[in-house]
Amino acid sequence: MTTGAVAGTKTRHERRRRKNREALINAGYKIIAEKGIDAATMAEIAEAADVGAGTAYNHFASKDELVMVVMEQVMHRLAIRIKAATESFDDPAQVFAFGVLTTMQTATTDSRWRWLLRRSEVIADAMFRVLGPYAIHDLERAAKAKRFRFRDAALVYRMATHAIVGFCLTACDGETTPGDMNEAVVLLLGLAGMSRKEAEEICKRNWPKLPRD
Amino acid sequence: MTTGAVAGTKTRHERRRRKNREALINAGYKIIAEKGIDAATMAEIAEAADVGAGTAYNHFASKDELVMVVMEQVMHRLAIRIKAATESFDDPAQVFAFGVLTTMQTATTDSRWRWLLRRSEVIADAMFRVLGPYAIHDLERAAKAKRFRFRDAALVYRMATHAIVGFCLTACDGETTPGDMNEAVVLLLGLAGMSRKEAEEICKRNWPKLPRD
DNA sequence: TTCAGAAATGAACGTCAGTCAACATCGATT
């Protein structure tokens, strides 16, 4: 049995295991971004991670689980950037708006996202789980300040994530004009119960630059 | 070459072809509703339709295409029922609200829908293409009557379809309370630019019964 | 009856997620 094995990475076994796991996640992200979830094969991901074909299944129960973890990691990176950029905001409604806008911009600009969107339940779910805590917090603060109106912040954000993915899909297919993203943010603020007038006012403010990934 | 071959179904070839096509769609719906899109195999669908395994590919280029057609047929049936139930409404905003509510109720109640939701891009896309024309028409009428406020009805409905699917997914997973569906409709009316007060007023009205499928 | 084109058929193929028995590596114990 182990003696200590404190948190973090102690033994060589643990180190190697963690290294392989991370290599698989990174390789998964790379391959999926290149060819899409369905076209990415486990064998290919394993090879890119420089591990045997069977190893992936010591870390993830299935391809779906690996995909899920990859998605969550992608969302996590985004969450950190958004958090850094909005730390100075006082208006919680603006934080929410910025988060939504940034998510849309990233998803439609970064070519690696295009494929991820094609499985919208997965990415919307990951978005809800990772960005949700922040977004729901902002929604509730804004509701307390009477800027939003709703019964349940989680429900609002659940619907918002799917609507965001829907917009991004449409935008990636080019069925959208440049101004539409601003409009989409206004609509989502409406979803949260804000009047169109206030929503438009928020969207006219200057947004800060998002830190590099 | 053919002599007449007017529209409709003339020759035996055409009759048989149409019959097989419809059998495939119905079988596809049945199997997909039973086990989900991924678990439904083409062989199984072909067998249920009482045709050879290869026949499906004389009618549909791929499994994806068959699935798409099945989805569209499902949405089409729903469209007809909604249209029949809302013909007497004067308020276009109420027609939209009823359409949204009915879609949600059907999707969460009818067990055959549960699996369809798991591929949300597909069903949201079918929803947009089939229900879209009606919904967008209602949205625009309501906007003219100053009940809604938005720039582009198609964009609103695009986001709405995804939000609807998102809600239904959450509801099917039981992470939702009974009253949430009404709240979801209110939120979606907010997405279309209606004030919360007006939206709540609409949702308090009595809804007609939906005709049987 | 004959024939050409349209449609149906099901065996065969390639691909891929997932499995497993053999093997390697490590930490602990003596």
Add this chain to the structure above:
DNA sequence: AATCGATGTTGACTGACGTTCATTTCTGAA
């Protein structure tokens, strides 16, 4: 240092599934 059990790794293998295609069957016209 030698040994042992446990934890991880490996890659050949399997079964399942979407798709193809050479062959057969059906149909309407001549």
